[in-house]
Amino acid sequence: EAGVTQFPSHSVIEKGQTVTLRCDPISGHDNLYWYRRVMGKEIKFLLHFVKESKQDESGMPNNRFLAERTGGTYSTLKVQPAELEDSGVYFCASSLGPLAVYFGPGTRLTVT
Amino acid sequence: AQSVTQLDSHVSVSEGTPVLLRCNYSSSYSPSLFWYVQHPNKGLQLLLKYTSAATLVKGINGFEAEFKKSETSFHLTKPSAHMSDAAEYFCVVETSYDKVIFGPGTSLSVIP
Numbered sequence: 001e002a003g004v005t006q007f008p009s010h011s012v013i014e015k016g017q018t019v020t021l022r023c024d025p026i027s028g029h030d031n032l033y034w035y036r037r038v039m040g041k042e043i044k045f046l047l048h049f050v051k052e053s054k055q056d057e058s059g060m061p062n063n064r065f066l067a068e069r070t071g072g073t074y075s076t077l078k079v080q081p082a083e084l085e086d087s088g089v090y091f092c093a094s095s096l097g098p099l100a101v102y103f104g105p106g107t108r109l110t111v112t
Numbered sequence: 113a114q115s116v117t118q119l120d121s122h123v124s125v126s127e128g129t130p131v132l133l134r135c136n137y138s139s140s141y142s143p144s145l146f147w148y149v150q151h152p153n154k155g156l157q158l159l160l161k162y163t164s165a166a167t168l169v170k171g172i173n174g175f176e177a178e179f180k181k182s183e184t185s186f187h188l189t190k191p192s193a194h195m196s197d198a199a200e201y202f203c204v205v206e207t208s209y210d211k212v213i214f215g216p217g218t219s220l221s222v223i224p
Contacts, residue, residue, distance in 0.1 A: 033211060043202065043214035056211060091156060101212060103148070105155030 002026065004104035006092050012110045018080040021107045025074070025094030031055075032075050033101070034067060038088035049075060082111045114139045114207050116215035124221040131190040133218045135177075135203030138184065144206040145186045147177055148214075151199040159201075162186060173197070198222045 005024045013019050025032045034046040046065070047057040051072035060067070064083070069075040079086055089108050095101040119134040137145060147159040160171025167179040173196075177188045186203060203215040 035214075042216045045211050045213070048211050101146075102158070103156035 004092055004094050004102050006090075006104040006107050008107060009105065010108045010110070012112065013082055014112055015084055016081045018078065019082055019109060021077045021079075021090050021092075021109070023075045023077070023092030023094075023104060025092070026102055029094035029096055029102075030072070031095045031097070031101075032069060033093040033095075034075070034077055035091040035093065035103075036088050037091070038085065041088075043091065046077075079109075082109075084111050087111045114143060114205050114213055116203050116205050116213055118201075118203050118215040118218045120218050121216065122219045122221070124223060125193045126223045127195055128192050131175075131188070131193045131197065131220065133188040133201050133203075133220065135186045135188065135215060136184050137186060137203070137205045139205060142181065145177075145179065146204040146206075146212070147171065147175070147186075147188050148202045148204055149199050150202070156202070159188070193220075193222045195222050195224065 007022045011019050030051050032049040035043050036046055037043045045059040047060055047067055048055045049069045052069050066078045087110050089106040091103050091106045093101050093103045115138045117136045125131055145162045148156045149159050150156050159175050160169045160177055162169045162179045170176045175190045177186050179186050198221055200217045200219050202217050204212045206212050
């Protein structure tokens with residue numbers, strides 16, 4: 001069974017540019033989560049999808065971040081425009097329920 | 113509200129000696145608890161999880177953790193450290209809203 005996959009593994013962009021991160025959850029997992037770890041800080045929850053609906057987006061830092069999950073399969077997280085403080089690792093996770101959450105390898109975002 | 117504290121930001125042990133990584137949690141109910149590990153440039157990997165069954169939980173790679181409700185602790189141990197155990201370890205608590213909260217992480221160094 002394939003795990004959670006994320007693309008790209010690493011992205012380097014300039015301040016003000018746009019970046020889109022993609023997450024493919026494990027097939028059949030209705031729950032999809034985004035987390036991020038900015039430099040030197042803790043891993044923080046961003047948002048939670050149940051199928052295509054946003055169950056909880058309380059962790060989204062500001063309106064420069066837009067997450068979508070059209071069709072309830074893969075998800076994208078767009079940062080527009082990117083700022084320096086957005087640099088960090090963005091993790092995606094999926095689950096059938098809260099007790100078996102599987103994380104992807106993460107996308108390392110560097111904003112210069 | 114749930115929270116997680118990892119008492120040591122960095123732990124250093126000699127190869128072959130025991131490992132103890134400390135975790136305390138705060139929760140209004142008996143939560144599910146997890147330990148994840150992240151090796152350099154790798155994704156998050158689940159080591160073990162506690163879900164209100166046996167209080168002593170065995171995980172992968174010889175790690176285990178004991179849930180102590182009276183102490184609100186979930187410390188991670190391993191009898192004998194291996195060089196490949198050098199990584200960052202995260203204690204994680206499930207919240208009541210289908211998401212998890214990460215502790216700040218403990219970086220484990222293993223000295224040959």
